[in-house]
Amino acid sequence: MKVAVTDNEKLRLTLEGVLVGIISGIFVSMFRWSIAHSLKFYQGLYVAARNNSLLVLSLLGLMIIIGLFVGYLVKKEPNISGSGIPQVEAQLGGEMHLNWWSILWKKFVGGILCIGPGLFLGREGPSIQLGSAVGQGVGDLTHDNKGVNQRVLIASGAAAGLSAAFSAPIAGAMFVLEEVYHNFSPMVWITSLASAVSANLVALYVFGLQPVLQVPYQYSLPVKYYWHLVILGIVLGLMGRLYQICTLSMPAVFAKTRLPRYIHGIIPLILIVPLGMMYTQFIGGGNEVIVNLDKFKGGLLFLMGLLLLRFVFSMISYGSGLPGGIFLPILNLGAIIGAIYAVFMNQLGLLPIYFESNLIIFAMAGYFACIGKAPFTAIILVTEMVGSLKHLMPLAVLSLVAYIVVDMLNGAPIYEALKERLNLNSDYLNRVSKFNDRLEVPIYEGSSIDGKYIRDIPFPKDILVIAVYRGERQLIPRGDTMIKAGDRIVFMVNAGQRAKISQKLQDLIQGMH
Numbered sequence: 001m002k003v004a005v006t007d008n009e010k011l012r013l014t015l016e017g018v019l020v021g022i023i024s025g026i027f028v029s030m031f032r033w034s035i036a037h038s039l040k041f042y043q044g045l046y047v048a049a050r051n052n053s054l055l056v057l058s059l060l061g062l063m064i065i066i067g068l069f070v071g072y073l074v075k076k077e078p079n080i081s082g083s084g085i086p087q088v089e090a091q092l093g094g095e096m097h098l099n100w101w102s103i104l105w106k107k108f109v110g111g112i113l114c115i116g117p118g119l120f121l122g123r124e125g126p127s128i129q130l131g132s133a134v135g136q137g138v139g140d141l142t143h144d145n146k147g148v149n150q151r152v153l154i155a156s157g158a159a160a161g162l163s164a165a166f167s168a169p170i171a172g173a174m175f176v177l178e179e180v181y182h183n184f185s186p187m188v189w190i191t192s193l194a195s196a197v198s199a200n201l202v203a204l205y206v207f208g209l210q211p212v213l214q215v216p217y218q219y220s221l222p223v224k225y226y227w228h229l230v231i232l233g234i235v236l237g238l239m240g241r242l243y244q245i246c247t248l249s250m251p252a253v254f255a256k257t258r259l260p261r262y263i264h265g266i267i268p269l270i271l272i273v274p275l276g277m278m279y280t281q282f283i284g285g286g287n288e289v290i291v292n293l294d295k296f297k298g299g300l301l302f303l304m305g306l307l308l309l310r311f312v313f314s315m316i317s318y319g320s321g322l323p324g325g326i327f328l329p330i331l332n333l334g335a336i337i338g339a340i341y342a343v344f345m346n347q348l349g350l351l352p353i354y355f356e357s358n359l360i361i362f363a364m365a366g367y368f369a370c371i372g373k374a375p376f377t378a379i380i381l382v383t384e385m386v387g388s389l390k391h392l393m394p395l396a397v398l399s400l401v402a403y404i405v406v407d408m409l410n411g412a413p414i415y416e417a418l419k420e421r422l423n424l425n426s427d428y429l430n431r432v433s434k435f436n437d438r439l440e441v442p443i444y445e446g447s448s449i450d451g452k453y454i455r456d457i458p459f460p461k462d463i464l465v466i467a468v469y470r471g472e473r474q475l476i477p478r479g480d481t482m483i484k485a486g487d488r489i490v491f492m493v494n495a496g497q498r499a500k501i502s503q504k505l506q507d508l509i510q511g512m513h
């Protein structure tokens with residue numbers, strides 16, 4: 001194994017990242033287009049069914065068939081269940097191996113069939129998993145299937161998936177670094193950025209230049225109203241922790257039905273028929289709801305009812321285990337909470353109503369920041385989606401407050417918590433590979449090994465320190481090499497033991513003095 005990654009390897013990975021981005025952009029754009037047109041088709045059917053009992057029965061029968069078919073897909077490939085982001089995290093951590101082709105087509109078909117009828121599920125999580133499957137496939141086909149290069153391509157595919165789903169390339173790359181890969185390795189971020197930009201170019205060609213969530217606003221929020229951001233941040237933090245608790249408890253709730261896990265999806269699919277007939281314009285992932293939220297003139301009670309509807313059915317939709325995500329539903333709930341706060345404060349005479357659009361935008365970022373515990377991604381994502389840089393300061397204030405509240409309530413990042421619920425194969429985790437692998441670990445301020453010599457650090461057995469990076473400079477590691485905060489240490493490990501050794505290293509380096 002080479003000690004360092006050469007410039008030629010970086011260039012090759014970057015070019016492969018562009019290829020991953022283009023292919024992911026095509027797949028995710030087809031996925032996004034199919035879901036949008038399916039939703040419009042189903043909305044027309046739901047409206048027509050209001051006066052046609054035969055159509056109601058036909059729709060119910062169709063939903064049962066879809067539930068059984070998608071249940072069959074989930075039974076054959078359990079890793080297409082849910083958003084797919086926890087599975088991508090586990091794969092990048094060396095905790096599981098996925099069949100990329102099986103994931104790609106089954107997630108694609110299952111996601112369209114489930115999200116299209118109007119379930120309160122997002123396309124973004126599945127898009128991330130679709131992109132990561134493309135990255136893994138490109139890695140296989142270009143023979144990068146023996147370690148770090150393929151993981152970089154999987155990560156870059158995930159960035160491409162989110163980028164194409166939201167037309168947000170910077171947020172796509174940031175999400176992978178902050179939430180999925182948990183590593184700001186230059187090799188990862190440059191390849192991820194190349195993939196995200198390439199995928200976004202494809203999405204822009206298909207969907208045009210208009211931002212995904214173009215929420216119009218009249219004025220920027222004056223500093224004298226910033227105290228509202230603190231109160232709203234606290235509200236979002238409390239609601240975010242509630243969302244985490246409810247989401248993690250839903251599988252246990254569904255287990256009480258005594259139905260096999262793989263057909264739990266029939267329940268929300270049947271429920272969407274009456275919901276679609278009664279609340280046609282409020283179903284689906286929530287794009288249109290967010291864009292038109294300030295145009296709904298139903299008042300405070302209407303908004304609170306909409307929040308309850310969206311919250312409860314989001315839980316039912318995602319908790320069933322169908323292929324679909326929580327990314328957009330989280331943003332949708334945040335937007336509604338922001339609208340409720342604005343209307344309530346306006347009724348108290350404490351905030352002009354024309355700032356409602358501003359709080360809708362801010363609350364989207366705050367709610368995702370605290371639930372996903374990824375504030376940088378939240379700020380950049382919402383900035384790219386609404387197409388304006390004027391909200392950065394209030395977005396940062398609100399996201400920070402909401403994040404701190406959830407942190408004080410011991411809330412874990414939602415995707416990390418969901419990953420821990422996966423049925424990881426202990427035999428896979430304990431395997432020994434014939435290949436060696438490269439493991440890169442950053443050293444943070446406060447690490448227990450900051451300021452220590454390599455010879456004095458009790459590293460796990462069966463690993464070899466092969467490089468220390470200090471900025472762009474590579475140090476040849478010796479016993480008297482002092483480790484400093486900001487360094488990146490590169491280890492050689494057995495590929496099969498990567499996940500276990502990674503955890504041991506994290507436990508070692510994250511201790512405080």
